[in-house]
Amino acid sequence: MSAITKKLIEVCEDIVMGQSPESSSYNSFGIGLPFFQGKTEFGKHYPVPVKWCSSPKKIAKDGDILMSVRAPVGATNIANQECCIGRGLAAIRVNPEKMDRDFLLLQLKHLEKALIKKGTGSTFEAIGSDVLYDLEVFAPDLEIQQSIGKELVNQLSEIEKAREATEIINQDIKRLKHLALHDFLSEFNKAEKFKLGAKAVTTSGSTPSRGQKDYWQPAEIPWIKTGEIAFAPITKSEEYVSAKALKECSLKLLPVNTVLIAMYGQGKTRGQSAILKVPATINQACFAILPNETWDAEFLQLWLMYSYQDMRNMSENRGGNQANLNGDLLNSFEVPAPPIEVQREVVKNINAALTELETMKASWQNTAEEIKTLPNRLLAQAFNEIKND
Numbered sequence: 362m363s364a365i366t367k368k369l370i371e372v373c374e375d376i377v378m379g380q381s382p383e384s385s386s387y388n389s390f391g392i393g394l395p396f397f398q399g400k401t402e403f404g405k406h407y408p409v410p411v412k413w414c415s416s417p418k419k420i421a422k423d424g425d426i427l428m429s430v431r432a433p434v435g436a437t438n439i440a441n442q443e444c445c446i447g448r449g450l451a452a453i454r455v456n457p458e459k460m461d462r463d464f465l466l467l468q469l470k471h472l473e474k475a476l477i478k479k480g481t482g483s484t485f486e487a488i489g490s491d492v493l494y495d496l497e498v499f500a501p502d503l504e505i506q507q508s509i510g511k512e513l514v515n516q517l518s519e520i521e522k523a524r525e526a527t528e529i530i531n532q533d534i535k536r537l538k539h540l541a542l543h544d545f546l547s548e549f550n551k552a553e554k555f556k557l558g559a560k561a562v563t564t565s566g567s568t569p570s571r572g573q574k575d576y577w578q579p580a581e582i583p584w585i586k587t588g589e590i591a592f593a594p595i596t597k598s599e600e601y602v603s604a605k606a607l608k609e610c611s612l613k614l615l616p617v618n619t620v621l622i623a624m625y626g627q628g629k630t631r632g633q634s635a636i637l638k639v640p641a642t643i644n645q646a647c648f649a650i651l652p653n654e655t656w657d658a659e660f661l662q663l664w665l666m667y668s669y670q671d672m673r674n675m676s677e678n679r680g681g682n683q684a685n686l687n688g689d690l691l692n693s694f695e696v697p698a699p700p701i702e703v704q705r706e707v708v709k710n711i712n713a714a715l716t717e718l719e720t721m722k723a724s725w726q727n728t729a730e731e732i733k734t735l736p737n738r739l740l741a742q743a744f745n746e747i748k749n750d
Contacts, residue, residue: 364747364748375452379398379430381418381447382396382414382418386414388415392413395444395445396446397411397450420443422440424439426452426465427446428469430448430449431448433477434473435476437470439466453465467743513739546663546664550697554695555695560653562653565688566584576606576609577600577601581604583639583640583641584642586598586643586644586646590635592633592634595637614641614642615643615651619650619652620649621636621643622634624687634666636659655698661696673686676690
């Protein structure tokens, strides 16, 4: 095989640089052609239209290679229908008599980093038609292109299957964690339970005035927000308050082994719990259960993790814009209280199971990271072999 190279324009019927239509022609009613602007609008396999254009200026045809030519440069995909392209995209229309599309697409993916380096501009980096026209690409005989392209597509498909399998395994490990909690804690569902507020001192916090700088400087005492409560021990905080804030604001210095619950928060945050491993203060969206004689802190936090959905359900359908928890709801939340020795034995067994699952998770995450690098390595090897042949 001879490592023949040609300019990209020489193996294409056309390279169309996008041009954004007037904003008045955009609509969300499916009138005209789907409009794409850049990489952010690329779906997993094909672009996903976010708006439509009734007066397109530049059009990509079904099957064109689409390339992001600005902020960021180089990402590629295939147009799965005729569409309008804005100035963030270029449509590369292969000449099928000179170049196999899959072979070219894989080359362009391999050349993405090189294209990024060709970007210019003070506001954001971009490449123009001159860069694309003059881009050197390998162009061996068409049959060779088709053979290499087919083989690489098959290999990349297998890599994608392996990547999807690791994602499924990691999801399974998450489910196993919940099952581990269920296996060890479900036996206490029928045991006598006590309200949190009846057996423990509970409290919340506040947010010192942001306008008073001496409440935040010097940064002396950890100040915890709901986003930091995520089913993991808390050993540090994102923000700190001063000793003056602790003295003058509605803040309490909470001791180690205080259990925290997030009362507010978007998405999955509401209802998450954690144990303080450093003395700290909290904001008003956090609920704190101080160390007490009824519950071992780890047992209590594991039960709260096990009861995560039950706590969230308590605050559903209460009206208002957000389904927030509050002190009254959480003080009335009931938790079993077996003897402390029993609680600690349960904690020991759960932690052993969770540690084993974490080890499995870390192993599979390493495998997943390795798989992520395989497509680039495969393409680099294939095109280096073409170059050196």
